Amino acid sequence: MTDDEVIALGNYAEGVLRDDLFSVLTQQYERQCFAQFLQTDAKSLKEREGIYMQMRSLQDFLTHMTYVVAQRDKLIHEKELSHLKDADAPIDGID
Numbered sequence: 001m002t003d004d005e006v007i008a009l010g011n012y013a014e015g016v017l018r019d020d021l022f023s024v025l026t027q028q029y030e031r032q033c034f035a036q037f038l039q040t041d042a043k044s045l046k047e048r049e050g051i052y053m054q055m056r057s058l059q060d061f062l063t064h065m066t067y068v069v070a071q072r073d074k075l076i077h078e079k080e081l082s083h084l085k086d087a088d089a090p091i092d093g094i095d
Helices: 003-018 020-039 045-088
Strands: none
Touching: 003 020, 003 045, 020 045
């Protein structure tokens, strides 16, 4: 991916993560999974593992989105530093 694509994806991910309705949806999903887990028989290990993996997958996806935002921030910071270095560079022919 190009830097501009990473920055655009980071902007999008941040917007989604900050969206109140998205937060409500993820919380509802987590509660639903937890309720399903509690309704299973304690001996139903495969069913419980499946529900756990559903919750874990959501958490992994949210972590990935946070990572994309961090990558965007890193690229923006690097570009800002590069521009500052360029501004401080001596101009040829001027003492």
